[in-house]
Amino acid sequence: MDYSIKIGGEAGQGIQTIGDTLSKVFSRAGYHVFTHQDYESRIRGGHNFFQIRFSDKPVTASRDRIDIIVALDKESISLHERELSENGLIICDSSALKQKHEKPYFLDIPFIDLAQQHGNKIMVNTVATGAVLGMLRLDLDILNNIMHDTFKKKGEDLVQANIMAAKAGHAFALENCPKCSFIPSSVSGAKMLIAGIEAIALGAIASGCKFYSAYPMTPSTGIMNYLAGKEKEYGIVVEQAEDEIAAINMALGASFAGVRAMTGTAGGGFALMAEGLSLAGMTETPIVIAVGQRPAPATGLPTRTEQGDLLFCLHAAHGEFSRVIFAPGTPEQAFYLTIKAFDMAEKYQIPAFIIFDQYLADTTWTYDKFELSKLQYNDYRLRGDAFRKLDSYNRHTFTDTGISPLAVPGDSNYLVVTDSDEHDEEGHITEDSEIRIKMVQKRLLKKLPIIKEEIEAPILYGSKHPEILITGWGSTYGVMKEAVDILSRDRSVALMHFSEIYPLPSTEKFDYLALLSNAKMSISVENNATGQFARLIMAETGYEFSHRINKYDGRPFTVEGLLGELDACIGRL
Amino acid sequence: MPVLDDYKGKIPAWCPGCGNFGILKAFKDAMVELGKEPHQLTIVSGIGQSGKFPHYVKCNTFNGLHGRTLPVATGIRLANHEMLVIAVAGDGDCYGEGGNHLMHAMRRNINVKLFVHDNQIYGLTKGQPSPTSMEGMITKNQPFGVFSEQLNPMALAVSLDCSFVARGFAGNTEHLKELMKESVLHKGFSLLDILQPCVTFNKINTYDWYKQRVYHIEPEYKPENRIEAFKKALEWGDRIPLGVIYKNKRLMLEERVPVIKDNPLVRQGFDLSGIDTAMKEFY
Numbered sequence: 001m002d003y004s005i006k007i008g009g010e011a012g013q014g015i016q017t018i019g020d021t022l023s024k025v026f027s028r029a030g031y032h033v034f035t036h037q038d039y040e041s042r043i044r045g046g047h048n049f050f051q052i053r054f055s056d057k058p059v060t061a062s063r064d065r066i067d068i069i070v071a072l073d074k075e076s077i078s079l080h081e082r083e084l085s086e087n088g089l090i091i092c093d094s095s096a097l098k099q100k101h102e103k104p105y106f107l108d109i110p111f112i113d114l115a116q117q118h119g120n121k122i123m124v125n126t127v128a129t130g131a132v133l134g135m136l137r138l139d140l141d142i143l144n145n146i147m148h149d150t151f152k153k154k155g156e157d158l159v160q161a162n163i164m165a166a167k168a169g170h171a172f173a174l175e176n177c178p179k180c181s182f183i184p185s186s187v188s189g190a191k192m193l194i195a196g197i198e199a200i201a202l203g204a205i206a207s208g209c210k211f212y213s214a215y216p217m218t219p220s221t222g223i224m225n226y227l228a229g230k231e232k233e234y235g236i237v238v239e240q241a242e243d244e245i246a247a248i249n250m251a252l253g254a255s256f257a258g259v260r261a262m263t264g265t266a267g268g269g270f271a272l273m274a275e276g277l278s279l280a281g282m283t284e285t286p287i288v289i290a291v292g293q294r295p296a297p298a299t300g301l302p303t304r305t306e307q308g309d310l311l312f313c314l315h316a317a318h319g320e321f322s323r324v325i326f327a328p329g330t331p332e333q334a335f336y337l338t339i340k341a342f343d344m345a346e347k348y349q350i351p352a353f354i355i356f357d358q359y360l361a362d363t364t365w366t367y368d369k370f371e372l373s374k375l376q377y378n379d380y381r382l383r384g385d386a387f388r389k390l391d392s393y394n395r396h397t398f399t400d401t402g403i404s405p406l407a408v409p410g411d412s413n414y415l416v417v418t419d420s421d422e423h424d425e426e427g428h429i430t431e432d433s434e435i436r437i438k439m440v441q442k443r444l445l446k447k448l449p450i451i452k453e454e455i456e457a458p459i460l461y462g463s464k465h466p467e468i469l470i471t472g473w474g475s476t477y478g479v480m481k482e483a484v485d486i487l488s489r490d491r492s493v494a495l496m497h498f499s500e501i502y503p504l505p506s507t508e509k510f511d512y513l514a515l516l517s518n519a520k521m522s523i524s525v526e527n528n529a530t531g532q533f534a535r536l537i538m539a540e541t542g543y544e545f546s547h548r549i550n551k552y553d554g555r556p557f558t559v560e561g562l563l564g565e566l567d568a569c570i571g572r573l
Numbered sequence: 574m575p576v577l578d579d580y581k582g583k584i585p586a587w588c589p590g591c592g593n594f595g596i597l598k599a600f601k602d603a604m605v606e607l608g609k610e611p612h613q614l615t616i617v618s619g620i621g622q623s624g625k626f627p628h629y630v631k632c633n634t635f636n637g638l639h640g641r642t643l644p645v646a647t648g649i650r651l652a653n654h655e656m657l658v659i660a661v662a663g664d665g666d667c668y669g670e671g672g673n674h675l676m677h678a679m680r681r682n683i684n685v686k687l688f689v690h691d692n693q694i695y696g697l698t699k700g701q702p703s704p705t706s707m708e709g710m711i712t713k714n715q716p717f718g719v720f721s722e723q724l725n726p727m728a729l730a731v732s733l734d735c736s737f738v739a740r741g742f743a744g745n746t747e748h749l750k751e752l753m754k755e756s757v758l759h760k761g762f763s764l765l766d767i768l769q770p771c772v773t774f775n776k777i778n779t780y781d782w783y784k785q786r787v788y789h790i791e792p793e794y795k796p797e798n799r800i801e802a803f804k805k806a807l808e809w810g811d812r813i814p815l816g817v818i819y820k821n822k823r824l825m826l827e828e829r830v831p832v833i834k835d836n837p838l839v840r841q842g843f844d845l846s847g848i849d850t851a852m853k854e855f856y
Contacts, residue, residue: 028856192855205851208843211652230851231832235841237651242677246644249637253617253648256635257656258839261648279638370852377845408839409633410656413612417627419636420620428583428628429636 001056001185005068005132006083008049008076011042014125015072019050021129023193025142026054027366030187034059034478035364036556041218041302047075056185060330060365060478064560067182068135070128074099087181091131091173093124107135107177114168119161130166134173135180140166192367196360196475197222199331200290202370203338204262205234208377209288211254211261213239213247218302219292219358220264244269248276252285256418258381258408260342264290267309268299274316277351281321283418284349284396284404284443288341293357295554304554305358307474307527311536313353314502320440322447324455325353325502329477331365333499339375344454346380348447349406355501357527359556360475382407390414394425398438402446452503457510462494468570469519471545473498473533476525479557483566486559491570498533504540513543523547523569527557575610577601582629592743592769592780593622596690597629599746603753604630614657617646619671621663621697623690640670643678646685647826653839654684654827657757664691668704668724679735679762683826686756686763689726690743692771693778700774710777726766727806731799731819736761738802738819742787743769744780748815755817761825768813783813790816797821 005022009015019035027033031054039048051062065085071077071092077099084090084105093111094100101108109131115123126147133143140163147162173180194202201223204212212227214220228238237254241247244265251261265273270291280287293309295301313325324344328334334356341352382405387393393414397404404425409416417427422439424430458471462484468491472480477497484495496512498505507513516522524534524545529552534545549565551557580601587593604614616627620639627634633656637645642660650658660667667675667689678685695701701714704724711718730738737759741749749767756763768787770780794816796802802819827833 190856192852194855198855202848202851202855206845206848210838210841210843211648213648233850234847235832235838235843237830237832237838239647239651241644242673245641246647246674246677249641249644250648250651252637253635253645253650254652254838255648256645257615257649257652259652261652275638276641279641283635283637372845372848372852375845375848377843379843409615410612410653413610415612415631415633417634419628419634420638421636427634429625 001183002053002059003055003067003136003182003184004051004053004063004065005070006049006051006066006076006080007070007072008047008080009072010045011039011048012044013072015048015050018070018125018129019052021143021146022132023052023364024146025133025138026052027193028142028190029138030189030191031055031184031366032058032191033193033364033366034061036062036359037362039303047073047079049076049080056187061482061559064558068132070132071097073097077101089135089177089179091128091135104179107173109169109172111169114172115165118164118168123162123165126162126165127169130169131173134170135177136182136184137180138184140170189368192369193364194331194367195222195362195364196328196331196334196356197362198226199334200338200354200356201226203335204288204342205230205236206335206372206375207339207342208260209236209262209342210259211237211251212263213241213250214264215241215244215247215269217266217269219294219361220266220290222361223264223290244272245276248273248287248289249279251287252276252280252283255285255287256283256409258383260286260346262288262290264292266292266294267296267312270309270313270316278317278319279420280351281317281319281323281443282420285418286345286349286406287351288338288345288354289351290354290356292361293355295552301554303358305475305527305556306552306554307357307476307532309355310473310501310532313355314536321443322348322350322451323353323502324350324451325355327355327474327499327501328360329474329497329499332367332370334360335370337499343378344451346406347378348403348451350447350451355474357475380406383411387412387414395427396423396425396439398425398442400446401450402442448503452506455500455503455505457505458496458498458512460494460496460510460515462488463492464494465492465518466494467492467520469494469496469516469522470525470566471496471498471516471522472525473501476527476557479559479562480525482559483562486563487566501533501536504536513541516543521546521569523549523566525549525557525562527551574608575605577605579611580604580630582631585629586625587622588773590772591622592692592771593626593690595743595746596688596749596767596769597626599749599753601630602746603750603757606750607754607757609657614659615649616659616661617642617649618661619663619666621666621695623661623663623666626661640666641674642667643671643674643685643687647678647681647683650683650685650827651830651833651838653837654833655837659686659688661688661690663703664689664693664705665695665703668726676733679730679733679764681826682736682762682823684761687765688753689764689766690769691726691766692769692775694771694775696771696774707777725806725809726764727818728803730764731803731806734799734821734823735764735819736821736823737763737817738806739763739765739817740815741765741767742783742815743767744783745815748789752816759820761821761823786811786813787815788812790814790818
């Protein structure tokens with residue numbers, strides 16, 4: 001079984017509430033769930049939708065065929081009617097839309113009337129949620145528990161009213177939908193349901209992040225929202241800065257003072273941080289920077305998606321210094337890579353990037369669990385007695401690895417000195433050319449090769465010796481994986497996905513360059529216009545992909561859309 | 574107890590006669606008299622002649638970027654509010670490049686001490702006007718004189734209800750030292766604007782120019798009255814007041830953040846055992 005539900009409506013109508021609630025019902029029931037959202041940059045009006053796919057098998061992308069459309073506005077019908085599957089149905093309240101539909105695949109449910117009869121007009125969304133579960137012949141136990149969790153703070157009356165409203169929608173669908181032929185498999189074992197943006201924030205908590213400063217900007221704001229809600233529980237200070245320049249400088253201050261610190265923004269805000277990034281490089285102050293790419297230049301399409309800032313993050317900031325760039329493809333990768341970013345930032349005293357986009361930020365995925373037992377927390381800072389008992393201390397001491405002791409100022413009589421000017425081992429300003437050379441070697445040439453050893457190889461999925469090798473990075477993982485599943489039925493094909501982007505992984509453990517060279521066709525798939533990753537591979541290795549697929553309409557790849565493009569390429573094989 | 578020698582840093586690369594020497598002397602004296610050990614304080618400086626200041630004393634140092642002293646200082650204080658954090662900036666640095674940060678540091682009332690070496694000129698870049706340069710000042714880049722009105726940092730600070738607002742003069746180190754001490758002891762964000770003659774590039778606002786105009790605010794003056802403070806802050810020209818212009822008892826940011834109420838952030842450990850709780854919410 002594999003069903004998709006689309007809830008469409010204006011901003012402010014509560015499509016997200018219905019979507020979130022249904023997804024939770026499915027994941028708690030034990031289904032694999034994938035959801036994505038499409039919304040305009042406005043608080044009210046417009047047309048937005050929330051799409052849920054649920055199955056008894058793992059799902060990693062949305063599909064174009066919809067089984068149930070919940071239409072809260074007329075556009076949901078005019079724009080999405082053609083996406084309906086063979087036995088699909090559209091449910092709407094004709095009195096609310098002031099529009100009658102006679103076609104057989106419409107189910108008219110009086111959301112407003114039922115809500116009013118069982119409490120309050122506001123509960124139309126609960127009625128709709130109940131109705132969808134009725135159509136699927138799923139019972140209301142889990143929904144009732146969710147209602148209880150959601151509304152218990154507002155009183156038992158509200159909980160009961162919502163339970164009644166859901167029951168009314170459910171009963172109406174059971175009675176009035178003889179055409180409903182959905183048969184969900186029986187599954188068990190609640191799964192966790194998590195969005196990419198939540199996984200980054202959760203990863204920050206699991207990394208011992210103590211300080212987060214940021215200026216709100218889509219699609220990164222969710223990190224700040226989540227961490228601000230956990231300040232007391234996990235001892236985190238979240239400060240909303242006056243601008244992105246302040247955000248990164250505050251995080252650097254906190255890091256200098258001895259705590260793990262992070263900032264997050266979108267491409268445009270990151271442009272303002274470029275100077276601070278350079279400061280992190282020069283002063284060797286650890287910092288984690290989450291950059292949510294969105295279609296640009298300038299303000300672009302604020303709520304939409306693009307992979308347009310990879311090379312910007314790689315090259316941003318004046319001067320030459322080490323950095324690492326991770327681009328997770330799933331919430332699970334986002335969680336573990338955020339933890340790895342914190343670890344490497346502190347270990348090597350460098351800036352570490354998590355780059356993502358609106359698509360990864362907002363898509364939710366299900367997992368049995370994130371394995372916590374394999375996590376490690378290493379505090380690389382020199383604190384307390386260990387710092388006090390040293391024979392001497394210089395913040396920027398030359399070492400074989402380029403890594404100097406990072407001490408917590410105030411913990412000892414020794415002083416911690418650093419400078420945005422070129423500096424000597426002690427941290428004081430200098431213009432000496434010999435010291436300059438040694439400092440550049442320390443910050444860049446010595447550290448980077450060691451850092452590279454910790455970079456994991458790309459994931460290979462599909463044929464081990466593929467004729468067609470489809471390569472991508474970041475958020476396109478799930479869509480590419482499903483496309484490869486379909487193509488694999490009659491082709492020798494594989495997906496190679498990079499989530500640890502810079503420095504590029506070495507080819508020692510896995511010679512991905514040989515694999516690329518041996519394939520008859522290598523296709524680079526990117527959600528941007530110029531193929532930034534393909535250009536990075538070219539620049540770093542000299543390898544050139546035989547084909548490129550680029551999408552830059554501000555929308556994510558879909559499985560069907562990508563298959564169409566891939567077929568066009570493969571036809572040429 | 575610390576002695577003056579503890580604060581002996583590198584030999585300054587400032588011009589002979591620079592107002593910064595007076596500020597340096599007052600600063601060392603103030604720290605010694607306050608009984609502060611060098612490792613108990615962190616100076617965050619920016620870029621400009623003032624930015625070199627921490628290299629010429631002994632202290633924990635973050636010599637950051639032009640205009641960005643206050644965000645760094647804010648981050649340090651939020652991570653470790655047991656540390657005395659002094660931001661040293663110039664007039665171009667924090668009234669120009671970092672103006673936005675100044676405004677918001679005052680609003681936040683983070684307990685950072687901002688000492689501004691205000692020489693009314695850009696020294697490091699050789700003689701361009703700063704936000705506090707006087708209207709009409711002729712420079713290489715302003716052959717018709719400065720058109721913009723001179724920024725009044727004292728009035729700006731009073732208007733934003735800055736917790737501690739004072740002005741000192743590099744030519745009167747004894748008085749300046751006392752102001753520095755008072756600033757450090759005050760609970761809340763402090764702006765200490767220090768009139769600092771630039772002997773090389775500012776030929777208008779010289780030692781003599783200042784000496785003819787500065788006066789010590791009368792002992793009976795009450796700096797808690799904001800309206801009177803605003804009047805005092807507006808005084809400039811023939812008579813320039815030195816001393817504490819305004820102070821209030823606003824709660825500091827550090828007192829308002831619940832997470833750091835009992836223990837500085839940097840002393841709060843971390844272990845992975847609590848993560849399960851957050852994870853459960855996703856089921």
